[in-house]
Amino acid sequence: MTPIFEAKGIQKAFPGVMALKGVTLSLLPGSVHALLGENGAGKSTLIKVITGVHQPTAGTLLLDGQQAQFHNPRDAIAKGIGVVHQERNLFPRFSVAENIFLEQIGSSYLTPVDYARLNREARRWLDALELDIDPATPVSELSVARMQLVEIAKALSLQSRVLLLDEPTASLTTSETDRLFQIVRRLRDDGTSLVFVSHKLEEVQEICDRVTVLRDGANACDSRSMEGVTRHDLVQMMIGRAEGEGAWRARDTSAQPEVLGLSGVSTELGHRDVSLSVRKGEIVGLYGLVGAGRTELAKSILGQSAVTGGEVRVDGKPVRIRSVFEAIHTHGLGYVSEDRKTEGLILQHSVLANAGVPIWRKLGGALGTLTDGKIRDAVLPYLRKLEVKTPSLAQTAANLSGGNQQKISVAKWLAAGVRLLIVDEPSVGIDIKTKAYLHELLRELADNGTSILLITSDLPEMIAVADRIVVMDGYRVTGELPNTGEYDSVSRAVMDRIHDMGEVG
Template identity: 55%
Template sequence: MTLFRADQVDKLFPGVRALDGVTLSLEAGSVHALLGENGAGKSTLIKVITGLYRPDGGRLLLDGDEVRFGSPHESASAGIGVVHQERNLIPGFTVGENILLQALPTARGLVDRAAIRAEAKRWLAELDLDLDPDQPVTELSVAQAQLVEIAKALSVQSRVLLLDEPTASITPNEADRLFHVVGKLKDAGCAVLFVSHKLEEVFQICDTVTVLRDGTSVLESGDLTELTRDEVVDLMVGRVHEALTLPPRTVDTEAAPLLELCGVGTATGHADVDLQVRPGEIVGLYGLVGAGRSELAKALLGLDRITAGEVRVRGQAVRIRNVRDALRNHRIGYVTENRKEEGVFLDQPVSRNIAVTVWDRLRKALGYVPAKAEAALVAEYVEQLGIRIASPAQYAGTLSGGNQQKVSLAKWLAAKTEILIIDEPTVGIDVRTKDAFHTLIWDLAAHGLAILLITSDLPEMITLADRVVVMRDHRVCGEVPNDHDYDRMSQQVIRLIHAEGTTAA
């Protein structure tokens, strides 16, 4: 039985036809995949379904009846839950308040705090998530916030649940918990839409698939049991996608480290962290949600207080005050996992986003930055990274997630950094763009950059890293030299994560 159908939906923006006659059907008791490259129209379609955008053509049908949603609240009231790719938590509220925001429990006209805690714990338990319902969401990591978003969507007990990149910032263990919940929803007769660039997940949990390309449906409700991975990728990109082959690259293990941590502790709770990254080396930092990986990176950049130990850059002990100090005085760049809030200026042109790190270099007398020099620099990196834009004047907030991530990376490459910390580089990135990012990161290391790579995507880690340093509870619990054998590496890394005590591999 079809619970929901988007029929021949159109959506137009100035100069762009984002959706062109797209059709999507969601069946009761089924998990349906929605696939496509960045900019294909997936998130736009979800925003139309949930009332954030009004369609310019076509119909939305719920239980066979046409519906029109003027806001997300209206779609939620009709039984459509959603987890967006961008965070939608209210910063001033607690975990529990955010989870139960659609219907806060009350008693005698007042918010019932005890009921909020009890109900929130129930939905957090569904995801095996050990969080305090009274904790402010501003204290959560990006991955924890993603899981709270999922708990929030579950609490509405929707008949139709839309999951837009729900596993983008979480590790395989957390993803498995989510898939278990999705299976229970499916058995209960719900219709689940699953958007992901991780095709192994799609084939693991989905029954059918719709593929979008350039705002149109190139496959509607295809049976996944009758499709191969290459066939799906071919539908997404318009040609068979070749497997990524990276050229040989060697690391001089005798070279002095460009970045070195010796017994580092932080105000966040890190202790005794030892870490080295040499020129031309990619060191992976892996761990479960809450292990402290991103927090460690931010402490290195002066965004958190280092309370013990020593940070050395090119052999010299340093105390980095902020991101500007890290870039100007130590040639350290940071590609953040949170591109929407920290990686790009959404309300500024692409040109300004890319050139902002090099204005000091381009600036002439009286602070004047020549437009011609800025345009040439921007054009170089737009071409190098394949950033899809209408013009350099286009606002970054109008770009797809993948293109925003490219802009975030471009500004650090333009600044000629020598040490690059890259946090979750391919979250929400399609398969072809992901391969381009992997090739780029590999080439940057081959040209001598020291790269500290943080990713929850274990295949990505095993593809790129020369060594994998594993963290647990804000400490380094072991290290695995990478021979790029996925089965062996994944077993050793996961064993370290769950082992008691500290182990070296």
């Protein structure tokens, strides 16, 4: 069968990072194609290139074998490529019908909108989804799940030949998902080519007949049939084989006192019976697939969301951490965010200002006055130690590379004198060389007595750095194992624990 759509050698560079490094994708008519990969693998970027939101830096798109160029989303829509993006793209105050048909209205500025006709036609697509909503209802009055279904109705209304669904089931219940799958199958039987992005591998195996896996901006496998592909194969491709794992070395911290301990902790975010402990100078890895609740656990420990049960101990004493302020200043817990661009750094501010934020209070003089000199004295040793490459301390953080930005995020906590650092996906968007350096840095910190709780979806990274690995899924801890630094045995053991939960959950 000839592909209806192909992407060949697609590259996409963003300032400081290569998001796609020559990806290929080939879609057949009448098929449901799974596009898989962990966070940061490049799925969403690829979707945005295919739908005209981004222009590829290199590579070609072929539609029916003809080269195609999409300068904006309109071009892609006109060529029959529809998409339900991961983020909500509805207008809350507009009616359901208007939201569904905004694309079609988009072609003229002055032809009056015929709402009666819109409502009538919207009915058809809502019926297809068995959605009992009055098309004239403002979207703001719907539940989140229903909004998601309206987005799907909107994509259906385009009657696209290629329909991309980026995590369409994220907020749907099981029965809503089943309903969606019936429609997906019907569209497939009518010859539509569907692309399905999901982190739920059960769903992928249920609905998809072809698959492409991305890892680190490149193909972990080319577009192929799902036949004979097991869940194990998919996980393996998504998280990848070990690369440059050699740096791991055994570190014994069993004699050290516990710095942070959780026993049977549950949280308002849905964690149940979570227990783990981190010793002084120990690196504990927290592994799990996206959605396992790791970042959420970190934020609960730091007091951003409430702990509703169980016990949190710092230095062996039970504590209640009510705010991030308390976590930093009273207990010495720091958090390096996975989203350094929006949560970790103030990009428009200078390197100096960023590195100094957590200690402003401590440095403030009698009237709370700060001088640059004082801040410089406090943070410079750490910036030097981490070898932050910046032309000057006055440089704005936005102009530095991803790796250097990450170093500043770490340096600011070191300057603040935290004793336990929660590091969340430290190497997302960072090249391999900096990554190795970052790993060495984490080990060095631990050697000097800082405890580290490392959250990462990158299994090779986990095995290269952690002393001990705690596996999480579905907001629970599903197992714990010592890291021997041997990729094959440890990755198998970790995957077994993910499989267990897969079959249970």
